[in-house]
Amino acid sequence: MKAILEDIKIKKGRASFFAYTYQVPYFEFKWHYHPEYELTYIVKGSGYRIVGNTYEYFKEGDLVLLGSNLPHTWTGKSNQQEHSEAIVIQFSSEMIHSLLAYEESEYMYKMLKDSAMGLNFKSTNEIVNKMEIVLSSNGFEKIINLIALLNDLSKVAYRLISPNSFHTIVSKKNENRINKVCLYIQHNFNSKITLKQVAELIHQTESNFCKFFKKATGITFSDYVNEIRINEACRLLELTEMTISEIVFETGFENQSYFNRVFATKKKQTPSHYRKSVKQK
Incomplete structure (x- = not known):
């Protein structure tokens, strides 16, 4: 980034x-x-x-x-x-x-x-x-x-923490752009965020924004949003007694099946197994 x-x-x-x-x-x-x-x-x-x-x-x-x-x-x-x-x-x-x-x-x-x-x-x-x-x-x-x-x-x-991290020195203008986008995502990840919304934040077309974001962060826009949502889900699984369906809604996912799929990809286990393993520890 x-x-x-x-x-x-x-x-x-x-x-x-x-x-x-x-x-x-x-x-x-x-x-x-x-x-x-x-x-x-x-x-x-x-x-x-x-x-x-x-x-x-x-x-x-x-x-x-x-x-x-x-x-x-x-x-x-x-x-x-x-x-x-x-x-x-x-x-x-x-x-x-x-x-x-x-x-x-x-x-x-x-x-x-x-x-x-x-x-x-x-x-x-x-x-x-x-x-x-x-x-x-x-x-x-x-x-x-x-x-x-x-x-x-x-x-x-x-x-x-970050085995695949990288760093590119950039202009102040681009630094301000990516910070503006990331702040917006951070404050709104629990609701629907469209590509059009974030592209308009920094006055870019959707196509140009996708290229800009991938170059800046090393991952796609959708994967970045999912990363934030899954980490928030992990926090809620660990610290609250909310049901998984409640957590799906709280973290901005459209449905539980998609949430389960993304969670399994990123954490290599189901949400219920994650909660159980955390409680055991």
Whole structure:
């Protein structure tokens, strides 16, 4: 998907890396990328995380490491009861590169290499505590604490988020276009969305829009919408007692047979089996 470059160097100033707590009413859709690695832990909040061309539900405790120039965004709905919060650490390859040549850095080297596809970890109290220590430390200790954190993280099992991700640097005009379309889909996926509607959003013909969207996201428009709807269905299967027929309606599918077919294709199991396996876990 096409994204805007975020300049971390300006934000961190003269410091070797940037570590901060991010507090907002909710995570807004902001599709972007940057040369720095990024480690993000979700303290509060839930919604959807888009990394490369993978769209997944996230919630409190989500821990992700993203490689250089990997497009991403976290997006969620407003919760008037409490703010959303994340701990974010962004560091450059230049800063860490000299350490990776040593034999002792074997696991860290592999982890950072794999982070080009996005890595999802099971967070532990120890890792979160070390992230908080990085936030609160100063001077050279801050660097030492970051290296210790990355070393510990490299020994934790992780899952690749977006094995087939890609990145193309694009114009600001196209970045605005794709963000406008994706925001519209995000806000309206539970109702009928026609190709004509989204094409008119960015003043294109349906044919030109299909080519533009496929080039921008790596998948077709209909597959992208289905990806969002199925991930929302998974969230509802996991967190609610809604019937499958109710979920079909809630996620914008026209009928249950089509929903079942798409769900089986994407999740390799039926909705009822998915709910059962989640409950067992």
